[in-house]
Amino acid sequence: MLKGLRVIEIEGLGPAPxxxxxxxxxxxxxxxxxxxxxxxxxxxxxxxxxxxxRSIILDLKDADDLAVARALIVxxxxxxxxxxxxxxxxxxxxxxxxxxxxPRLVYGRITGWGQDGPRAQTAGHDLNYIATSGALxxxxxxxxxxxxxxTLVGDVGGGALYLVAGVLAGLIxxxxxxxxxxxxxxxxxGSAHMMALLxxxxxxxNLSMARGQSLLDGPHWSRVYRCxxxxxxxxxxxxxxxxxxFLRRMGLTGDPRFADQHDRAAWPRQSAAxxxxxxxxxxxxxxxxxxxxxxxxxxxxxxxxxxxxxxMQARGVWRCEAGHLAPAPAPRFDGQVREIAPPxxxxxxxxxxxxxxxxxxxxxxxx
Numbered sequence: 001m002l003k004g005l006r007v008i009e010i011e012g013l014g015p016a017p018x019x020x021x022x023x024x025x026x027x028x029x030x031x032x033x034x035x036x037x038x039x040x041x042x043x044x045x046x047x048x049x050x051x052x053x054r055s056i057i058l059d060l061k062d063a064d065d066l067a068v069a070r071a072l073i074v075x076x077x078x079x080x081x082x083x084x085x086x087x088x089x090x091x092x093x094x095x096x097x098x099x100x101x102x103p104r105l106v107y108g109r110i111t112g113w114g115q116d117g118p119r120a121q122t123a124g125h126d127l128n129y130i131a132t133s134g135a136l137x138x139x140x141x142x143x144x145x146x147x148x149x150x151t152l153v154g155d156v157g158g159g160a161l162y163l164v165a166g167v168l169a170g171l172i173x174x175x176x177x178x179x180x181x182x183x184x185x186x187x188x189x190g191s192a193h194m195m196a197l198l199x200x201x202x203x204x205x206n207l208s209m210a211r212g213q214s215l216l217d218g219p220h221w222s223r224v225y226r227c228x229x230x231x232x233x234x235x236x237x238x239x240x241x242x243x244x245x246f247l248r249r250m251g252l253t254g255d256p257r258f259a260d261q262h263d264r265a266a267w268p269r270q271s272a273a274x275x276x277x278x279x280x281x282x283x284x285x286x287x288x289x290x291x292x293x294x295x296x297x298x299x300x301x302x303x304x305x306x307x308x309x310x311x312m313q314a315r316g317v318w319r320c321e322a323g324h325l326a327p328a329p330a331p332r333f334d335g336q337v338r339e340i341a342p343p344x345x346x347x348x349x350x351x352x353x354x355x356x357x358x359x360x361x362x363x364x365x366x367x
Contacts, residue, residue: 219270
């Protein structure tokens, strides 16, 4: 889909590499500028998020290597960087400098707090950003601490995916004859924006600022329940026909305790009753009970268990790469099957990439 476009990624953590990986999976040529060394302590030397990319090692504190980085950016369609505000400017690679040399460049920047604001220069991580944006508030039952899947809501959802959307929008504008632009993707912005669906429920009274009192975070029919074996089952039968099917499968049709699906005052009692019922049997029993139904019930699976699920197997959602579990690229496009190259060693393409630059004097390798 993005064949012919070149993206330069400055090595960083989390959301920036994820965004660049997704652009590579969409067909763009992505060159990641790795710093000298063995890689970050979190991902290691061969980072899954480097799949589909070419790699060159450059020390941006070295004048010659900095010139190579600049030459690559000047010839690129897009740039992705995830430094704190001002770092790229101090290197001489900021938007003003790069747009002077390459007016069509889409300059993608991703941070937690954004390029401006009181916290712009403050350290933080995924959990801090979604805590501040409001996106963490509903992630838990009343009386318990909010818990959310690490990196998914902030770094990936509110960060990387918004950066990808911004870069693609910028590329479309350039393709239509417009100029390049700067994409300021802040995780606090994106994770707050992701709450629009929830906030749309407020005028109808289906969203409360109190935890456990909203349409999706309080009902007995929108919960995760523990089974006798220690496994968990997700239940979210919102529509009345699905709720009726859920009660039928549970043997609760006609039970007065569950007659009113939307009685907020009854939700705690209804939840407690279901908790006791689910604890009577192991997860395997309940998956059989709900198999093939439209009760909107599904087992909570570990990633390795998800890879064995028949539906996930049929779609090839999970696969093994270099002996490790990895998700397949998404989304899919009709009539296209694209194999993504596995992560290469850091700097594996350094010689070739340098050779592609017109300035032959910049050719030198760095191990």
